[in-house]
Amino acid sequence: MPTPAENLRLAKRGPIVNIIAYLTISAAKLIAGYTLNSSSLIADGFNNLSDILGNIALLIGLHLASKPADAEHRFGHWKIEDLASLITSFIMFIVGFQVLSQTIQKIISGSHTTIDPEGAIVGVISAIIMYGVYVHNKRLSQKVKSSALVAAAKDNLSDAVTSIGTSVAIVAASFNFVIIDRLAAIVITYFILRTAYDIFMESTFSLSDGFDGKELKKYKEAILKIPKVTAVKSQRGRSYGSNIYLDIVVEMNPDLSVYESHEITEQIETLLSQEFSVYDTDVHVEPAAIPEDEIWENVYKKLYKDEKIILSKIPDYEELIADNFTLIDDDGKTYSKEEMTSRKKHCMSNFDDFQMISISQKTKLITYTLGHKSHTSIWRRKEEWHLIFHQITPISDNSNIEAKD
Numbered sequence: 001m002p003t004p005a006e007n008l009r010l011a012k013r014g015p016i017v018n019i020i021a022y023l024t025i026s027a028a029k030l031i032a033g034y035t036l037n038s039s040s041l042i043a044d045g046f047n048n049l050s051d052i053l054g055n056i057a058l059l060i061g062l063h064l065a066s067k068p069a070d071a072e073h074r075f076g077h078w079k080i081e082d083l084a085s086l087i088t089s090f091i092m093f094i095v096g097f098q099v100l101s102q103t104i105q106k107i108i109s110g111s112h113t114t115i116d117p118e119g120a121i122v123g124v125i126s127a128i129i130m131y132g133v134y135v136h137n138k139r140l141s142q143k144v145k146s147s148a149l150v151a152a153a154k155d156n157l158s159d160a161v162t163s164i165g166t167s168v169a170i171v172a173a174s175f176n177f178v179i180i181d182r183l184a185a186i187v188i189t190y191f192i193l194r195t196a197y198d199i200f201m202e203s204t205f206s207l208s209d210g211f212d213g214k215e216l217k218k219y220k221e222a223i224l225k226i227p228k229v230t231a232v233k234s235q236r237g238r239s240y241g242s243n244i245y246l247d248i249v250v251e252m253n254p255d256l257s258v259y260e261s262h263e264i265t266e267q268i269e270t271l272l273s274q275e276f277s278v279y280d281t282d283v284h285v286e287p288a289a290i291p292e293d294e295i296w297e298n299v300y301k302k303l304y305k306d307e308k309i310i311l312s313k314i315p316d317y318e319e320l321i322a323d324n325f326t327l328i329d330d331d332g333k334t335y336s337k338e339e340m341t342s343r344k345k346h347c348m349s350n351f352d353d354f355q356m357i358s359i360s361q362k363t364k365l366i367t368y369t370l371g372h373k374s375h376t377s378i379w380r381r382k383e384e385w386h387l388i389f390h391q392i393t394p395i396s397d398n399s400n401i402e403a404k405d
């Protein structure tokens with residue numbers, strides 16, 4: 001799998017193809033526009049000229065962004081890609097306002113020149129070329145995951161559409177509808193300024209460490225599906241070029257070991273990397289509040305009830321017994337879960353002196369007396385409480401006498 005730096009080097013093909021295409025069609029449009037007196041063709045030519053400058057800035061940005069991290073740039077140079085996009089937007093703003101100013105001056109002066117419909121051919125050919133460039137850059141941007149190249153591809157598609165609009169305007173103006181040519185120039189200028197605005201907002205959003213809240217919501221939903229993660233307390237995301245960095249605070253059961261918690265953090269990192277292409281994730285673990293079924297009073301009531309259910313062998317009582325259960329009966333014999341549940345023997349559940357001792361948050365020791373026998377149980381919780389051990393010990397007459405004394 002290519003590294004982000006290798007992807008950036010591969011992404012350079014995009015602006016190189018753009019520069020070659022824009023050089024060709026901008027020269028053709030400007031020459032044809034001034035020769036055939038078409039304002040819309042001239043405006044479209046300047047649009048493509050600004051694209052050349054923007055793609056040069058993008059090419060330089062991708063080259064610098066691909067440099068490895070150093071002592072002064074621990075996170076690498078990824079943000080230069082966004083800085084290049086910001087410079088591109090400034091160039092497009094300048095060109096867009098210049099074309100708008102020239103077009104408005106022509107409308108106000110009312111100057112009229114003859115327009116040759118042959119200029120429409122230039123627009124159609126340009127549209128075909130730019131659509132091909134758009135398809136190339138879109139596929140390349142998906143392959144290398146470059147946000148700057150995605151923006152460049154959108155600009156390519158916009159140029160293809162405006163070239164078609166230019167052709168329509170030229171044909172209309174050749175039939176003495178000159179105002180349509182002027183209005184088309186204004187519409188094309190709008191596309192220049194609109195694209196510049198979108199690129200400006202996206203680049204400044206990234207440079208100021210802005211992050212899409214919808215993406216964070218998707219991350220949270222995916223993380224909460226991982227067992228033993230009780231909550232996602234906070235998330236902070238930021239992008240360096242096309243690389244996403246996340247700082248996440250999750251809550252887990254306080255009884256988990258360090259090893260178990262670390263294993264879950266690795267699951268989170270793998271999940272975000274594989275499903276969402278997150279470049280780097282820092283996961284901080286905090287203890288969650290004690291679950292309701294681990295609070296002392298609740299556990300006491302539950303295990304008191306469950307002991308009675310098992311003694312009476314109420315239907316489905318087997319679900320309360322762990323698969324590795326061991327029973328030591330009053331005769332000293334040992335029984336497994338299967339052997340114990342297959343016995344027809346059952347006891348009355350009116351026990352006395354029920355006591356619970358906490359060995360750990362998830363392990364409880366239960367003792368009680370039933371008849372002339374002492375019962376000892378060990379319960380352990382792993383998602384649910386299960387009985388893992390039970391021992392029945394006869395109480396000698398001497399013990400009864402001492403107890404009475």
